[in-house]
Structures are given as structure tokens and as C-alpha cells.
Amino acid sequence: MPEPSHQAPQATTRVARARHDLRNPLGEIIGFAEILEEESLDPTRAGFRGTFSAMRSEARALLERLEGTLSDQRIRDEPASVERLRAEFLVRSARIRELAVQAADGCAALPDRPFLDDLARVVAAADHLSGAAPVLLDGLCDGLAGPNPDIPARNPRPGEGTLATGMPPSPERSPGAPAASAPAPGARILVVDDTEANRALLDRRLQRGGHVILHAADGMEALAQMRRQPVDLVLLDVLMPRLTGREVLLAMKADPALRHLPVIMISGLDDMQSLIGCIEDGAEDYLTKPFDPVLLNARIGASLERKRLRDSEQELLRKVREEQLKSETLLLNILPRTIADRLKAGESTIVDTFPGVSVLFADLAGFTQLSTRISASELVRLLDDLFTTFDLLAQRQGLEKIKTIGDAYMVVGGLPVPRADHAQAAAELALDMVAAVRERFSGGLNPVRIRIGISSGPVVAGVIGRHKFSYDLWGDTVNTASRMESLGEPDAIQVSAETHRLLAADYEFTRRELPQVKGKGDLTAWLLAGRRR
DSSP, X not given: OOOOGGGHHHHHHHHHHHHHHHHHHHHHHHHHHHHHHHHTOSGGGGGGHHHHHHHHHHHHHHHHHHHHHOSHHHHHHOTHHHHHHHHHHHHHHHHHHHHHHHHHHHHHTSTTOXXXXXXXXXXXXXXXXXXXXXXXXXXXXXXTTSOOOOOOOOOOOTTTTSOTTOOOOOTTOOTTOOOXXXXXXXXXXXXXXXXXXXXXXXXXXXXXXXXXXXXXXXXHHHHHHHHHSOOSEEEEESSOSSSOHHHHHHHXXXXXXXXXXXXXXXXXXXXXXHHHHHHHTTOSEEEESSOOHHHHHHHHHHHHHHHHHHHHHHHHXXXXXXXXXXXXXXXXXXXXXXHHHHHHTTOSOOEEEEEEEEEEEEEEETHHHHHTTSOHHHHHHHHHHHHHHHHHHHHHHTOEEEEEEXXXXXXXXXXXXXXXXXXXXXXXXXXXXXXXXXXHHTTOSSOOEEEEEEEEEEEEEEEEOSSSOEEEEESHHHHHHHHHHHTSOTTEEXXXXXXXXXXXXXXXXXXXXXXXXXXXXXXXXEEEEEEOO
């Protein structure tokens, strides 16, 4: 009778889960047997190599039988194959256990008692196989047309870490602890697996590459560790309690601090769709258990190299951004922001006409005499301190500093962004500058005072030069402001008739006549006395 179609997903899940739960302990046996073979190259220990090789061969044979038998189609075509596989698991797992105990007896008799920890893990994995295989395989044929029963998870068994012979763990180190002769620290690799034996196996393999190994028994712990300390690579098991590996991966990719951390998925599942989904979610690579150590090292090396290149790229980008910020800061010390933005946007010639601005010139009276009585460094420090104060006052009023020439200072209001109160802003700055100079030089033996001139009207503004470029102003308003300053009096603010017209309602003035001003003839100027009360 045809099988109900709605049962197919459940059956497939059960067969895949059985493969997964049997591959895990097989992977542990194969992995630790390979390590034991590698560590028995010393002539004094070479007698154990044959036993270790036999353990590995038994586990490999079981793995091949498992792969050849546990598929939906094979089980349907030949149901008896499952029973044969069950019997073979019982026989070969018992043989593996016997070999491990035999080797352990021989190792316990040696002075340094080598290999006992790893042999204890092989015994525990063999015991798990002999107990799990009947539960996972019995009734599996019926399961293809029936409900999916609960399948026991792989948990540490009582006595794991000690052999059935009663021998204690090797005094060399506790199970899973780093070897005393571990290589110098390399990459920081986080191993995330809910099975302690799997973490220990990866630990042993990865330490040989000089890596620092961190462990997490579930996804929640893994995320907490990644957020608490730096990690270079994550080896992430797919099937775990609380959070699956894929859920951990998605959480990492949603976190800006973790999204670029490379992840290699490791699973006993051979479901290609699941692995493809992990890659689509952002995993760097994947490995299926039991993994080949050469392939493991190659994929870890490739992932770390890609991370190194990305980190180098990010560091380069950071330095580029720092240099761009320095360049932009320097550019903004020379040009107004809007003008700098236009230059960066590609404008080669910048010329603008402004119908109404206020130009302020300031000059320090008595500064030339002072410069003959103090050192050059003191002179520069004094001027820098004073002009820095002027810069802050101008910034507070929203005015644009144009340039300094010696001890002269030029600022403008109303450009590059037009504003209606440009004259008021210039007047407030002038009053603040006079007060600042008086405070700075009050009571000194070398009095320095300031002359300020202001004129309002139209100007032309633009950028001149190609290498050492500058932003400057031209027009009669600029010339008049310069005349107002040069013909002014110390500690006074002299403004043109147009500036007076704009300020007369809010400030007190004293009229002053200037005869025969160069290029202007007779002029009426006004001395700004202060704000109206």
C-alpha cells in the first residue's frame, strides 16, 4: 500500500537525525584515534600504533556502512539492511571499546601514563554507540510510515573521562585542558558545540596550529562570549539546545559588532539544503562530521586569511577616513564649509556676488613697538592667543573669518550664507574684540590697543589660486572698511555711513568727519560708542 505523502518529511527527518547522532560519536573515535596515532610516533610508544590504527579502521568501517545504509530509498528497498547495520554497530563498538581498554592497560603501566585521557574519550564514545544504535535504528523502517519518535541527544555519560578498568585520568592534564606545551597564541577561535567530547577534539586539533581556543556549550553562551571578548573565528555546531547554530548565525549577522566575524558551520547532518541555507545566511564555510583534519586546517586557514585581509582593508579605510578628516579640517580652516563643499563637488571657478554684507578690519596699535621688546616665540604665542580669542568670538556671532595679515584681522558677516543682521553681528563682534584686548593688556608695561573699521554694502567673493588657494573679497565695501580701520583711533570702532544707517536704531554713535580720504574724498564716519540702553 502506498505510503501517505504527509509522512515523508517526518521520516526523512528521523533518518537524517539517526545519521547525525551516530556520526557524532564515530567522529570522536576517528578524531581521537588519529591524534593518538600521530602522538605515538616516538619509538618508545610505537607499540600502541597498531591498536590505535585498528580503532580508527573499525570506526571508519562503521561510518562507511552508515552512509551506505541510512537513506530513505535504501531502507525502503532493503529493510533488513537496518538490522544488519544495528548488529554491526554493536559488534564493532564493542571491538573499539576492547581495543581502547587494552591500550589503556598498557599505557597505565608506563611511567608517564600517556594517552589515558584520549582513550577514556574513545571508550565513552564506544559506549554511547552501543547504547544509542539500538534506540536509533530499531523500528526505523516503520518510522518511514509512522510518527517521528523522540531521539536521545548525545550527552556526557556517567564515568566519561575515566576508563571502565577503573584507572583515573592521566596526571598530565585534565580532560579538555590545554596541553602544557601548547604553541604560542595565534587566532582566537570560539568552538561552539553542546557535546564536550566534540569541543575537546577540536581543541586538540586547533591548539596544534598555535590558536587560542575558547569554548561555548550552547548558542546563548556563544553570543555572550563574542560580545564580551575579541574572537577571530567561530566554529559553530548546527544542532544545539536553546539556540540552533543557524539561529546564532542569524543573531550575529543582525549585530553590527559581530556581523563581519567569520563562521564555519560544523554538523553531523549531511543535509545539503541545511548547509546551503547557512551559507546563504552568511556563514563563511561548512564542515561535516567527522571532519578530515587537513580539510579542517585548510578551511580555517582560508577563513582567517579572508578575515585578515578584511581587517587590513578596514584598517586602511579607517586611516583614509582619518586623513580625509584632517584634510577637511584643514580645508575648513581656509574656506567656508559651503565653498569647500562646492570645490569637492568639482567646481573649478567659484565667484559670487553678495548685495549686502558687513566687512570688519581690525589692527593692533602698538604691536610693532611691542615686537621689538619681546622674543619672537613670545610674540607668536601672544598673537596666536589673541587671534584664537577673536576666532571664537567670530564663531559665536556666526561670522566668517577671511584672513590675517601680520597683526591685522579681517572678518565678514552675510556670506557665504546671506543674513539680514550682518551689520549687528559685526558690531557685536567689534565690541567683544575691544573688550578682549583691554582685558588681555590691562595693567601691562607694554599697552596694546585695537583699531576696528566696519563698512557695509555689496562685495564680490571667490576662490583664487590653484595650489595655495584662498577665499577673498573685492569691491568698494572692502576698501571703505579698510579706510575706516586705518583712519580710526585706538580702542575705537569706526563705521561707514551705510553701516551707521543699519545700526543707528540700536547703538550709540559719535559723528566724525574724514577729509580727503584717499580714493574717496571727504567722508563722514561714525564712532560706535556702545549699545543703546
